[in-house]
Amino acid sequence: MDISVLLFYGLSFIVLCFALAVVVSNNPVYSAFYLAITMVSLAFVYFILQAYFIAGVQLIVYAGAVMVLFVMVLMMFDLKKEKDSFSKGRMSNFLKVSSVGWLWGLIAGAIYMSSDLLSMGATLHNKDGVGTTTKDLAKLLYTDYIFAFELLGLLLLLIAVGAVAVSRIKGGTHA
Amino acid sequence: MLNFESLAAIGLNHYLIVSAALFCIGMVGVLVRRNVLVILMSIELMLNAVNLSFVAFSHFSQNINGQVMVFFVMTIAAAEAGVGLAIAVTIFKRFKEVNISFFEQLKG
Structure with a gap:
């Protein structure tokens, strides 16, 4: 087991868990906090993908500027814990979530089916040097x-x- | 079939699957939540998912053009967040709440 493999799985787990926490959290302040953690872990993912400049920009622009913007607006609003933070209608919500789940399955299936093509395209290096x-x-x-x-x-x-x-x-x- | 060798060697597919999952989580947030701020945060999640797939493609095909696209997407995302939050502020001034259902009341 390589360290980069562990790093990938750990970081993706953190990213996906905190992204889910952004969506399900009742308090928008907590949502902003979880979003900041997601952005920072994504910056680490960019780092292990050797996109160092993008990782730095992600940290400065997203985890810095955009999150400060969100938190400033949140503080201006003085929002308490929301009563109805999710849209009403159990059936429609179920339909929404299940259709997005189907979409994910579709994308994942497409990626899995075309993995040969993807690996072939990945070996095609750019010719410009x-x-x-x-x-x-x-x-x-x-x-x-x-x-x-x-x-x-x-x-x-x-x-x-x-x-x-x-x-x-x-x-x-x-x- | 799922074999463990493909799980141990991290390739482009793994990053794309994570990116798709992140995009779908953001999409659930946009569809299900009512608070405008949380919807904007979910849109940021979706944009970040796209950025992740751009960077993954850029890394695995050794082509820097994808990273330039990520740079542009980040700038557009920051601009979009700025305008979205300004509109949220106007909504809050009028209705003392940032529910998405009040957006139909906005007129020029």
Whole structure:
């Protein structure tokens, strides 16, 4: 038994358990806390997949910025434990959960059936000779993807202005 | 058939199965919960599941392009969370609750 195998199973177990805890927890503050743990463990998964830059960005952007945003809004709302946190209708909920379970089974079956194809595709290395270090990522980001990168900056500016504009709307259905 | 050798050697399939499970958990959250904040968190879970499969493919095919996509997805996810939380704040100002059923009351 290799250490990386144990690491994979342990980390995926943590990720899936805390993701489930996010969904079933009654208190949104606990949900945010479990989500932060999920993000950090996913960062470790990226780390063992040797995506070091992505792991760092995951820690900073998700476990840092996005979670702080969520927690700030939660503190603003001062939410107590919710009475009806789940949608009503036992039958419809059963249908929803079971159909998502079927979806997972379908995806897992598709992955299992195409495992030969996947392993074949995985051995097809890229022909450009581009490595997988952070330096290569930066080069690609600033050459091939430069237009998308600049657009992303524009989008973030737009979102910053838009979020302020939306949250400044006074109460009432007609602003 | 399930053999233990395939369980011991971690390949692309294992990561994809975990990613699919994470996506489905997020989907259950979006469908079943009523609190807007928890729904937004579940959407983040789904986006993270997609990121995980991108990184797994990128690692096992030694192709860095997948990681660039993950970078973009993360930025879009942060923007989406910002706008979603702003809308949740407006809902809360009006109704003192962040239930998804109040969203039909929103008008321009």
